[in-house]
Amino acid sequence: MKLTHLAITGLAVITLIPLGIPTTANAKSTTLPRTIRSHTWYRLTDGSQGGFHDKTTFKGNHFTIKVKGTNLRYHWHFSGLKKRTATTYYGRLHYDKKHSVLVKIKIFSKSHFDIVQKHTPNLAGNYTGNETYGATIFKR
Helix, strand or coil: CHHHHHHHHHHHHHHHHHHHCCCCCCCCCCCCCCCCCCCEEEEECCCCCCCCCEEEEEECCEEEEECCCCCCEEEEEEEEEEEEECCEEEEEEECCCCCEEEEEEEEEECCEEEEEECCCCCCCCCCCCECCCEEEEEEC
């Protein structure tokens, strides 16, 4: 009788222990705010480059850039977006299956935001690009 009771107790402990172990989970990825999603934007360049004025359409975390004056279309998307503050997001921008960069998305208003790469050429530090040099500017 004692042996049966001990076996049942042991079996119960073995099956219930995994329920008591806390699980660790990564923070869930988020999407861009509604002020950016599902709108048409115009991609501009920083002050050091020539004039882009490409029409860009966002749908969720995916967006399509139509290059002005050509039939070229680029399909890019964000992954792993994390909201740091109400106006700052961090994530990875995928240009295609093999090429991606870490980026910071800085929202200035409902009609203006910038995408800054983590490592901007000729600048020291992370995410140091700005509208004068290194950022991709989007305006409505």
